[in-house]
Amino acid sequence: MENQTMKRTLAAAALTILAATSAYAQATLAEGEVTKIDAKQGKMTVRHGPIPSLDMTDGMTMVFRVKEDAMLEQVKSGDKIAFDVERINGALTITVLEKQ
Template sequence: MKKGFVSIVVGLALACSASAFAGAGDMDMSGSSGHKASSTAGSMSHGEVKKVDAASGKLTIKHGPLENLGMEGMTMVFRVKEPAMISQVKVGDKIDFVAEDLNGALTVTKLQVQ
């Protein structure tokens, strides 16, 4: 009886570890989340323009979660990738945008006024 029980437990343990090993083929073990970031980089975040600083090329935006950057909603200052983006918005505008970390600076790379 004991031998049968041990055999069942060992068999279940092997089956579980084999299924876990088989599923590991889809995992990125490189330590980078580059694929995930690139697939969500195109998804727009929502926000409201709180301040426009044309002289320095920056926007202060109160925004919801920035999934591609792993950030929760807050109000913060962003650089703009293209200076023409500054002229597209004014304080109070509701916007959809994509922000990315470019050379250590959070930068709006896409912008649409709602």
């Protein structure tokens, strides 16, 4: 019986950690609107607000590379997105993309 209680406790703890991680990830994503897609160059232009991962507090319109070309197929000009950006090989690159 004690083993079952331990398993339930560990499962509950794991779910709590996953929920907190997901909430943190949502809170750190930037929000924006796709204004242009350049599939040949693997880039998209985004009008965005603050970008927490880059410590950018002001919004502007910028061109970003995408980590995976498939990301360009998920959205079109005018779509609202949540995204994260990292500097990869010196280029600002969208690494997480969620259509809103």
